[in-house]
Amino acid sequence: MQKNEDYRALEARYYMPAFTRDTMLVRGEGSRVWDADGKEYIDCVAGIAVCSTGHCHPAVTRAICEQAKRLIHCSNLYYVPGQGELAQKLVERTGMAKAFFSNSGAEANEGAIKLARLATGKKRFIAFTHGFHGRTLGTLAVTHKPAIREPFNPLEPGCTFVEYGDLDGLKKAMNSEVAAVFVEPIQGEAGVITPPDGFLDGIRESCDRHGALMIVDEVQTGMGRTGKWLAIQHTRVRPDIVTLAKGIASGFPMGALLARDGLEFHKGEHGSTFAGGPLACAAALATLKVIDEVMPQIPGKAERFRAGLSKHHPRVRGLMVGISVGERCPGVQKRCAEKGVLINCAADGNIRLVPPLVITPEEIDQSCAAIRDALQ
Ligand SMILES: *Cc1c(COP(=O)(O)O)cnc(C)c1O
DSSP: OOOHHHHHHHHHHHSOOOSOOOOOEEEEEBTEEEETTOOEEEESSHHHHTOTTOBTOHHHHHHHHHHHHHOSOOOTTSOOTTHHHHHHHHHHHHTOSEEEEESSHHHHHHHHHHHHHHHHOOOEEEEETTOOOOSSHHHHHTOOOHHHHGGGOSOSSOEEEEOTTOHHHHHHHOOTTEEEEEEOSSBTTTTSBOOOTTHHHHHHHHHHHHTOEEEEEOTTTTTTTTSSSSGGGGSSOOOSEEEEOGGGGBTBOOEEEEEOTTOOOOTTSOOOSSTTOHHHHHHHHHHHHHHHHHGGGHHHHHHHHHHHTGGGOOEEETTEEEEEOGGGHHHHHHHHHHTTEEOEEOGGGEEEEOOOTTOOHHHHHHHHHHHHHHHO
16 A cells, blocks of 8 residues: 555656645544554544544445445436435525535535626625635635635636625625625634624625625535534524535535525526536435434534633634634644644634544544644
């Protein structure tokens, strides 16, 4: 079998160097993963909030394998096994009206941009500083980070960026030409940044006043991550469109767009070859069942992280944890890995923990101990 070292050489020669990485993970079980050299880790990255049910959850693996024996692909020219059931279950859990599937978070947000433009007949968008909505050309246009957006200017749709949390700024930027406001209820890529109280309600009001849609990007915060199906469900805000991806199918590529009553794509307005295919739907249906079971445990697990890391002032929202450590971040990440715990440096020197929702109390304690050590 390949070792980490062999793989470095192979990639250096044949793979485009768009990532910073030096370890290959070859196996996972629950919240544990093993690298190519056989080293074991507790995985507080979980594919960046993707492996919600842990690695290779038996129910998810079984659902994928069983579906793979029956039908792997059939095209959206036909009803797809599991697609309607999954749409129903997502709609019931989120209070939205209809679903449409995609293969990724960016694609779900592309769908949201298209739907907002179709529904409002308007073209301008508002999004927030430090927000992240994807790397396709459309979603980059509403993604703030200049370093990843500006090389691709000019971008469509036109977007105005307002300081995250600044309702006055939003009021100034809003006008009757705005199709929609894109917002993450908690900013994930920025490092688990939470908005001030009332911010999301304020966006809703402002959108209503100007006939704009409110698009809530729950690609990272959704699917139980914060202890509810959607982070927005911790507020009274009813969004027009919600997007999901990451944790939706335990690592099988999938995204979803959920819309309120009356907002939908009509014949020919949107589509995709692979989206919402039989394997993705089977993986997602099995994932939903597991999340239904673990959801009640999430507040307790969150408290355990909060207590274990209290000295370092963590921002804890369910199983999303951010700690500001500044430029020490890469070093802390490296020391944690040496101690057998995978963590991730999000933007601006913020450690981000987004472990599987099935992480055990013992694994939380071990992770916190390693992080405390690494931060000494
Ligand atoms: C990861 C992420 C995306 C992009 O999802 P991809 O599947 O990588 O395209 C969009 N929005 C948010 C909030 C994310 O965290």
